[in-house]
Amino acid sequence: MHVPDGFINAPVSVAAGVVAAGAVAVSLRGARRELGGTSQAEGFGGERAAPLAGLVAAFIFAVQMLNFPVAAGTSGHLLGGALAAILVGPYTGVLCVSVVLLMQGVLFADGGLTALGVNVVNMAVVTVVVAYAIFRGLLKLLPDTRRSVTAAAFAGALFSVPGAAVMFSLFYALGGTTDVPFDKVFGAMVGVHVLIGIGEAAITAATVGAVLAVRPDLVHGARGLAAPLKLRVGGVLVDAPAAAPAPVAVAARSPRKLWAAGLVTALVLAGFVSFYASSSPDGLEKVAADKGIDQKVTEHAAAGSPLADYSVKDVGDARLSGGLAGVIGVGATVVVGTGIFWTVRRRRAEDLTAASTASSAV
Template identity: 65%
Template sequence: MHVPDGFLNAPVSVATGAVAAVAVAGCLRGARTELAERTAPLAGLVSAFVFAVQMLNFPVAAGTSGHLLGGALAAILVGPYTGVLCLAVVLLMQALLFADGGLTALGTNITLMGVVTVVVAYVVFRGLLRVLPRGPGAVGVATFAAAFLSVPASAIAFTGLYAIGGTADVSLGRVLAAMTGVHLLIGIGEAAITTATVGAVLAVRPDLVYAARDVSRPRLEIRGAPAAEPNAEPAAGPAATPGGRRPLRPLWVGGLVTTLVCATFVSFYASAEPDGLERVATDEGIAEEAREHDLADSPLADYGVENVDNERLSIALAGTAGVAVTLAVGSGLFLAARRRTAPDRDETERV
């Protein structure tokens, strides 16, 4: 659902750019409460995983495909503030390196695919956990619903922006119906991928699923002693290190291997059909307004490596490069955000 340059006029593009900038700045501050020493690397991995899985377009209808947006996945695993930053990193790398999503539309894409999906998914997820019977099944149901609803919400938001500043004279009713319909189908794929991924992490490290921390890691209350904090590290056990912390490396390595397999191997089999936005834009006459990407001549444009004739190798190399750069930028950002809080935390502990 990457919006290209030319779909929206300059005032709306500037406005969404401002919204995205304010959102990212606010999330940089808010992420300080979500990121800890051992979760910052996980957040970087989430960014890389979302990048890789977004390469895997899946068919949803005749002549139409969809791909993961990733807002729900990021929000549930690492928190809403960090989740927005994860999507911002992914979209920035895609626009600059792969000519995917317009440069003037970058703020629009961050707003739609980052802010809207994360906010909707997190609100739905946490709201459902409050009303569903407590248990592991509740997390799965809440995850599926949150991921599913986040996709049409983003599509509806795009239609709203197009109603304000669309560059083509089209029937907004038809655009809304088409965008909502196709993205409801894409939402099913989004929900399935997100639920499977969150379930896999819950199975091995439930303490690392941020949005379900009070469900997967219940508080222990002992008479005469304060209750354990929801974000406290688990006590020492057979799988824990001598310091009482369970190692993050096995999960991180396993996640990285899965990410690379998706980007280098599975991506070759992705559907070549246009995604939901592209299909609607073509059918409704919006696609004619798209401008060529300013970086269309990039060596990695369209997720292939320039001058590499073997298609399979070209996609694999581009995917590897994208995962590596996204992981590096994301991890660096989250580690820097965490380190900025370290002096304050240490000072608080001294007091």
């Protein structure tokens, strides 16, 4: 759903940029709390959350390269807002997706630079808000189990995609550069993105479930989850007696193995599996071509980038060119993302230190 330059007029694009900048600013403040925690009881100190957030951004970048078919001549790809919000928190989730969109726009000419604000609002802000609201609401109603977290993740992701489609339609109603009626754009966008939402939900639930299976303490949305330990007694599973709190050394075990596995997975997806992704236009591209809202699209400012269109310039082999571009993209995203999140975490630590010093002085 990367909106190119020329779909939305300049005034609305500027206004969307202002909204996006405000959302990012709010998210930076919120992410300080999500990334700056030091409670070992929660098992999610900021010193580990920051690199994991960078990994989440890189993983979203990689999976967004894997377009999957959803209907005749149409494909979809992960937006990632739901996944990021559930794994690392809603404020950090907005930043994760925003980093991905920035890297895609600047390095790969994917998503217009003048439309960056529109894309951040659609794909980062709206998806996170819709998904996390549904996710938290369902967790209040469902049993306190890992299956409930996975089911709530599925539902949140499912509705986040058509939510972003609705937001794009509203942007088009306010500043579309063509005369296509709003109702036609709205119906087509929501219709196809409901189908794409099913793929988003499946990917999100599978990823969240996989992390829950090995390190539930690292899933932001599963904090406080306390599924009882089961013991087999006489061939029957029964709840084990309540155990004493885990020692700090256990709760604080390093997430390096998970981080390494996640990075390798992202590199494989972007560097190899992406070659087999669907070549059909995604939902927005298909609607734009069918309804004629792409009549005034303009060339991307970074069209001459050596990585434009997810290929490396002067590398003739398509498989190698696309794979190298994907690997470079994952590497750049994890470096930039981790750098940003480390900076946010350190700022939080400095604020806490300053507050503690002032309190001691009093």
